Amino acid sequence: MFCSKSSLAFLFMVLLQSEISLAISTDSTLDKFITCAQVHSSVTIPISKTIFNPKNSSYTSVLQNPAVNLRFIEPSVRKPEFIFTPLHDAHVQAAVICSKQLGIQIRIRSGGHDYEGVSYTSVFETRFIVVDIGNLRSIIVDIEKSSAWVQAGATNGEVYYRIAEKSKIHAYPAGACTSLGIGGHITGGGYGSLHRKYGLAADNVIDARIVDANGRILDREAMGEDLFWAIRGGGGASFGIILWWKIKLVPVPETVTVFTVTKTLEEGATKLLYRWQQVADKVDEDLLIRVLISPSNVSSTRTISTTYDGFFLGNSDRLLQVIQESFPELGVTRKDCVELDWIGSVMYLSNNPSGTSVEFLLQRKSVFRTYFKAKSDFVRDPIPETALEGIWKLLLEEDSPVVLLSPYGGKMSKISESETPFPHRSGTIFIFEYMTVWTDGEKGTEKHKGWIRKLYGYLTPYVSKFPREAYVNYRDFDLGVNKNSNTSYIEASVWGKKYFKNNFDRLVKVKTEVDPDNFFRHEQSIPPLPVWKN
Numbered sequence: 001m002f003c004s005k006s007s008l009a010f011l012f013m014v015l016l017q018s019e020i021s022l023a024i025s026t027d028s029t030l031d032k033f034i035t036c037a038q039v040h041s042s043v044t045i046p047i048s049k050t051i052f053n054p055k056n057s058s059y060t061s062v063l064q065n066p067a068v069n070l071r072f073i074e075p076s077v078r079k080p081e082f083i084f085t086p087l088h089d090a091h092v093q094a095a096v097i098c099s100k101q102l103g104i105q106i107r108i109r110s111g112g113h114d115y116e117g118v119s120y121t122s123v124f125e126t127r128f129i130v131v132d133i134g135n136l137r138s139i140i141v142d143i144e145k146s147s148a149w150v151q152a153g154a155t156n157g158e159v160y161y162r163i164a165e166k167s168k169i170h171a172y173p174a175g176a177c178t179s180l181g182i183g184g185h186i187t188g189g190g191y192g193s194l195h196r197k198y199g200l201a202a203d204n205v206i207d208a209r210i211v212d213a214n215g216r217i218l219d220r221e222a223m224g225e226d227l228f229w230a231i232r233g234g235g236g237a238s239f240g241i242i243l244w245w246k247i248k249l250v251p252v253p254e255t256v257t258v259f260t261v262t263k264t265l266e267e268g269a270t271k272l273l274y275r276w277q278q279v280a281d282k283v284d285e286d287l288l289i290r291v292l293i294s295p296s297n298v299s300s301t302r303t304i305s306t307t308y309d310g311f312f313l314g315n316s317d318r319l320l321q322v323i324q325e326s327f328p329e330l331g332v333t334r335k336d337c338v339e340l341d342w343i344g345s346v347m348y349l350s351n352n353p354s355g356t357s358v359e360f361l362l363q364r365k366s367v368f369r370t371y372f373k374a375k376s377d378f379v380r381d382p383i384p385e386t387a388l389e390g391i392w393k394l395l396l397e398e399d400s401p402v403v404l405l406s407p408y409g410g411k412m413s414k415i416s417e418s419e420t421p422f423p424h425r426s427g428t429i430f431i432f433e434y435m436t437v438w439t440d441g442e443k444g445t446e447k448h449k450g451w452i453r454k455l456y457g458y459l460t461p462y463v464s465k466f467p468r469e470a471y472v473n474y475r476d477f478d479l480g481v482n483k484n485s486n487t488s489y490i491e492a493s494v495w496g497k498k499y500f501k502n503n504f505d506r507l508v509k510v511k512t513e514v515d516p517d518n519f520f521r522h523e524q525s526i527p528p529l530p531v532w533k534n
């Protein structure tokens, strides 16, 4: 296009005016939101103190501190117009009522661990706000009733700490990483070290309080069993904002045992991993052995290390007996075993730096904060040794890849596929998570994404099929995304069936009933069916 000086000046004026009008409309939206939220929240805490817009010096830190995947805080990524950090349940209600009234899209954040940054950025919304409920984190533990009410902004580490503070023989089965927001984590399932014995975090929820699309606070009885089913595994931010979970505590012995055994390729890692696949989901339910795989350097040679992290509900004598009967090839000895209480095992398995005190759990800090892209698969038949060798070759091509294999079986196999939206149950030997991490910012993204897609392609013959299953808590946009607010059932089924199998249909039905206008939406939210109104 050819531009004269005067037309450039004109263009400049137009641009300047539109910038000014955008800023004005943004400010007035914010003012209207504050006024509306003040009216609709039945508490006297001033709303203005809970809002951060780009003019506040703390906007950037409030936005970025909880974000775990640094890819989504890069300057090129869309930012919210403002961040609302409620201090009371009524504020969350007001956020829904007022956003709806003002036509503002919201993103909901508890712990900020979403793999694709869905809780604080957006691919398809140009204007949105973040409702960050990290301040809402009360935990009320009732040991006598073996239950606890937990506000959704708490981390799982805080929940573990508060349980252990009251009892050494109670626990909650949820994730191993201790900085996960309980709001987002439970909505997708949640597994860690106790799922073989007791199932997922979502399997151990007995009640909840949620703000629905009309701004009402509903408990289990008021929301009904369909919605209560959908929020326990149907993925975050499709049905409402979870305020509280009532969780069931599970019994654990006073002494549990953990161990770590590492084998490299030179020490027979391939054969051992093949054997692990034959026993991992069948061993005693009190035992869980997960495997962490990554390249390592041994005497200046790059090789593959497979690290077996074991967790056992009992003392080391009984553990050694169980291992001897089911997996003697691992070669666990008494000196590999560490006896701890349950909260001690949480610290051991969470990859927090060794020697970290349990009080660290109250700091809500993630030890993992980097640029990454991850994927998940579910394995139903052992991957042959020759195929494992192909995986090693691919891992050795990449800078910093990590693979985590977690066995299922036990209680996981006894819960039916449709009991909750999480369908990866009987017949699953293990979940296969793979990830590549890097530190050189945005410029590394395409290269590393290319590598992980190659591994995904390579794994095709060895993992679940029709559909190729994936874990919704390991969100992966490569599986497909909603185009905008009008994604069809067919389009969303592409990724929806992978996460939920046939439960996707029931999720769509619930969504259509509780949020027909699709107020709670994001790139992988459950779409409602079109509803024709008179």
Ligand SMILES: Cc1cc2nc3c(=O)[nH]c(=O)nc-3n(C[C@H](O)[C@H](O)[C@H](O)COP(=O)(O)OP(=O)(O)OC[C@H]3O[C@@H](n4cnc5c(N)ncnc54)[C@H](O)[C@@H]3O)c2cc1C
Residues within 6 Å of the ligand: 068, 107, 108, 109, 110, 111, 112, 113, 114, 115, 118, 119, 133, 152, 153, 174, 175, 176, 177, 179, 180, 181, 182, 183, 184, 185, 187, 188, 189, 190, 191, 192, 235, 236, 237, 238, 240, 241, 242, 243, 368, 473, 474
């Ligand atoms: C380092 C790391 C370790 C992990 N370890 C495990 C593990 O051991 N086991 C496991 O099962 N998973 C694990 N995960 C995955 C984790 O369970 C998910 O990322 C989970 O969604 C995180 O929840 P969050 O609240 O921290 O994240 P957020 O980013 O805040 O939220 C995730 C999703 O839930 C929605 N959401 C958040 N809060 C609410 C709410 N109150 N109501 C409704 N929707 C909400 C968000 O909008 C978003 O869609 C891990 C993730 C990371 C990054």
